[in-house]
Amino acid sequence: MELLSNLALGFQTAVTPMNLLYCLVGALIGTLIGVLPGIGPVQTIAILLPTTFALPPVSALIMLAGIYYGAQYGGSTTSILVNVPGEASSVVTCLDGHQMARQGRAGAALTISALGSFAAGSFATLVLAVLAVPLSELAFQFGPAEYFSLMVFGLIGSVVLASGSMLKAVGMIVLGLLLGMIGTDVTSGAHRFTFGIPELADGVGFVSLAMGLFGICDIINSLEKRETRDILKSKLTGLWLKKEDLRMAAPAVLRGTLCGSLLGILPGGGAIISSFTAYMIEKKCARDPERFGQGDIRGVAAPESANNAAAQTSFVPLLTLGIPPNVILAMMAGAMMIHGIQPGPRVITSNPALFWGVIVSMWLGNVILVVLNLPLVGIWVRLLSVPYRLLYPAILVFCCIGLYSVNNNTFDIGLTALCGLLGYVFHKLECEPAPLILGFVLGPMLEENLRRGMLLSRGDPSVFFTRPLSLVFLVLAAGMLIAVALPAIRRGRERAFKEDYTNV
Amino acid sequence: MRRCCVGVLVAMMVVLCAAGMPAAQEIKGPIKIVVPYPAGGGSDVVARLIADKLKDSLGQTVIVENKPGAGGRIGTEYAKGQPADGATMLLVNPALFVVAPVVFSKLAYDPDADFAPVSLIQIYQFCASVPPVSPIKDVKGLIEWIKKNPNQANYGSPAAGSLPHFFGLMIGKAAGVEMVHSSYNGSGPLVTALIGNQIPIGVDAYDAQSAYHPDKIRILATAGTSRKQPDIPTFKEAGFPEIEGVGWNALVVPAKTPKPVIDKLSAAVVKAVRSPDVVEKIKGMGSDPAGTTPEECSAVFKKDRERWVPIIKASGFKAE
Amino acid sequence: MRIRHPKDFLTGVMFVFFGAAAMALSSGLTIGGAAKMGPGYFPLVLGGFMVVLGSVILLRGIAGAQGSPGWPILQLKPVAIILVAVVLFSQILKPLGLLLSTAVLVVLASRASHEFRWKEALLNAAALTAIVLVVFVYFLDFQMPVWPSFLSGRL
The missing domain is CATH 3.40.190.150 (Bordetella uptake gene, domain 1)
Incomplete structure (x- = not known):
C-alpha cells in the first residue's frame, strides 16, 4: 500500500497550520480574482510570484495551486450572474448559467457549479495521486496527426454549441479559425494579418475576445432593451437544488469530470477545451438537446466539473515530466526553479513530501473552496438586486482594469471594444459567438499540427489515417458529421427538426 | 559686457556641472x-x-x-x-x-x-537530442543517419527564427542534407514530442533538455566551447567546429x-x-x-x- | 426584389466580406503546397470556404422559404456610448492615472442607461474609484499608473 503511505506523507506535509493557512489564502484569493472579470490567475500569480520566494517551496506551491483552482471556482460566478466569463474556461458556463439566473435560478446554478467543481476536484486529485505516472504517457502518444484529428473532432462537435442555424454556426467556427490566425505563425514565424501593429504579433488575446463578445456585448444589449432586470429581484427561488436538478446534474458532473480529467493532461488550454467538450457531450447525449442554451442545469454542471478537473490534472505533466501544459503552470515551474527544484520526473523521488503535499493540499483546497463558496452563493445572488444602472459601469471598470493587467498594455482594452462591436453585430444578425470562440482556440493548434504532419510526412496525408489514435478521432468526427447533417437518423428527430433547424 | 556674460555663463556651467557630477552617479527613484x-x-x-x-x-x-x-x-x-x-x-x-x-x-x-x-x-548552451528509442547514439551516428535517411531527416526547434532553428540548419549542412525544420510552440511541446518519439531530432537550449533522465531524452552534444556535462562532448570535439555558439x-x-x-x-x-x-x-x-x-x-x-x-x-x- | 430574410442576407454579406478579406490578405503571404504549406495556405483555403458558405447563406436570405423576422433594429446610443467610454479609458489611463480614468469611465458609461441620473452616477463613480484604489492598488498591488502623470512629475 504504497499509495496510502504516500498520501499519509502528503497529509503530514499539508496539514500543518502554516500550510493550511496558505492553502486557505490561495483558495480565497483565487475565488476573488476568479470573480473579478478579466483578472485571471495568470496576472495574479504573476503579481504574487515574487512574494512566494520568501516562503518554503511547499507552502509557495500550495498557495499558487490554490489560486489556480480557486479561480476556476470563482470564474463561474460572474458567468452565471452577469454573463461575463470571469475565466477563459467559464465561457461555456455563460450559455446556460446566465439563462438560469435570468429565470431566478442563480442560486441553483451557483450551487451546482460549486458542488460539481468539488466532486470533480476530488476525483481528479485521486486520479492525480493514482495515475499520474501512467497518464503522463498519454501525452506522448499525441503526435501531429493525433492532435489534428482531435481538433477536427472538436470543431465538428462545436456546431452543437449553437442552438440556432447550423450554417451560421459553421460560418462562425470558420471565422473563429481565421481570427485565430492573426499574429505570429508558429510554423514559419511570419506575421499574419497584424497590419504592422506589434501588439497583434501575439494574436488577439483570448480574454479580449471573450470579454468583448460576451461581457461588453451583453451590456450593450441589456441597455438597448432598457432592461431594469427587476425579474431577477422578484423571482429568486430557493438557493438550494431541487431533487430533480440533482438527478439531472449528477451524471453530467460525472461525464464532465472524466472528460476534464483526460483533456487536462494534454498541453495547450486543457481547461478551456474540456469545458467546451463536456458541454458538447451533454448536448449530444441529451434526449432533449433543445433545452440547452435555455437554462439547463446540465449545461452548467458538466463544463464546470470539466474545467475544475482539468485544472487539477494539468499538474500531471508538470509534476511528472516537468512540462508545463499552460502559462499558469509554466509560472509555477518558475516558482519551483527559484527554490532550486527542477520540475520534472525527479521531483517525485527527490522531494516526495513536496509532491504528495501539493496533491493532498489540492483536495483540502477543494474542501475549503466548497465550504467557502456555498455560503457565498447567497451573497452573490443578492448582488443581482443591485440596480443594473449601477452594476454595469462596475462590470466595465473591472473588465478594463483586468484587460490592462494581462500585458500591462492599453492596447488590449481598445481591442476588446472592437470585439464588443463585432459581438453586437453578431447579436443583431443572430449569429452565436460560442462556436467562434472554440474555433479561435482550436484553430492555431489545428493548423500547426496539420502543417507539421504534412511537413514531417513529406506531403503524404495518409499519416492521418494510418495512425490508430488519429483514425479513431477522424471516424468519430465523421460519425458526428453524419449525426449533425442528417438529423433523420437522430432520436426524436421531429422535435429536433422543429427546434433546431427552423432557421436553416 | 559680452565677456562678462560669457564669464558668468562659464561660471554657472562649472557650478552646474560640479553640482551635477556626483548627482549623475546617484540613481533617483x-x-x-x-x-x-x-x-x-x-x-x-x-x-x-x-x-x-x-x-x-x-x-x-x-x-x-x-x-x-x-x-x-x-x-x-x-x-x-x-x-x-x-x-x-x-x-x-x-x-x-x-x-x-x-x-x-x-x-x-x-x-x-x-x-x-x-x-x-x-550564459546558456544549446544541444541536439534524440528520443530514447532512437538508433542514433552520438554525433557521428547522427550525421550518418541523416545522410542515410534524408526523407526522415526532420528536426524540431522551440521557435521559428530562434538560434536552435539555425543550429539545426548548420547540422544539416554538415551532413550535406537539407533537413526539414518544424518549429514547436516553445520548449515544452518540443520536449513532449521528443520524449514521445514524434520527431527524430530536437535542437534546444541545454537547460530545457538536461532536466530529463537520459532514458527520456538522449543529449548527443552541446554547442559551447567546453563540455557542459563530463560525458557529453561538444560539437567541436565531435569534429564539427563550425557548430558552436551560446545564448x-x-x-x-x-x-x-x-x-x-x-x-x-x-x-x-x-x-x-x-x-x-x-x-x-x-x-x-x-x-x-x-x-x-x-x-x-x-x-x-x-x-x-x-x-x-x-x-x-x-x-x-x-x-x- | 424583396429580401425575404434580411438577417440571413446580412450574415451572408458579412461572411463573404470576411472571407474575401482573408483571401486578399493571405495572397500577400507565402502560399506553398500541400507538403510545405506556407503561412498563407490555411487562411486562403478557409477564406475561400467562407466566401462560398457566405454566398449560400446570402442567397437563401434573398430567396429562401423562410419567414422573416425583419431587418435588425439598431439603437446607436448605448453601443456608441459604451464603446467610446471603453476606448476613452484606454487612452486616458496613462496620462490621467487609474483613479481619474475610472471615474470618467463610470460617469460616461452611466449615460448610456435610460435611467441616468447625475447624482447617482457621481456617487457610483466615487464608490467604484474607492474600491479600485483598495483592491487593485493596495491589495493586489497592480503595476499601473495610479495618479495623473503631471502630479508624479513625469510625462
Missing part, C-alpha cells in the same frame, strides 16, 4: 528591470534573482516590470523610451539583439544606437545613460551575479552565471552578430 517576457519564465526568474541582490548592494528599491509581447520586442521598445538616468534596465538576449535586426525589416529599435550594455548575466541574457540601459552610472550599475550587477546563492541557483537551472564589464558585454554582442548574421541571412529566413 526605484530602479526597474524591464523583462520583455511574462512573469515566471526563465528570463524573469533570473531578473528577479538579480533584482533581489541589487536591492541590498545599491540600497534602493529594485522592481521587475514585465512587459511581454511580440517575442520581447514590445518591452524592448518600451525600455528604449524610458528616461536614460539609470533607473531603467532591460533584459535582452540574442533573439532581440542579434536575430531580430536581421529578420525584421521594420524594427522599432536599434540595439546599438538605442541601448548601451551593462553586463552579461547568464545569453544581458542587461542594457537606454543609450544616453551617463557612463559613470552604467559603470556603477555594472559593478553592482556583477557583484549580484557572483554571489554564491545566485551562482548556485543559475547553475541549478542548467546555465552558467556570467557577470561582465560593459565593454566585455559589448564585445560579446559584436562577436555573436559576426557569427550569426551571415548564417541567418544565408537561411533566407524573414519574419515579415
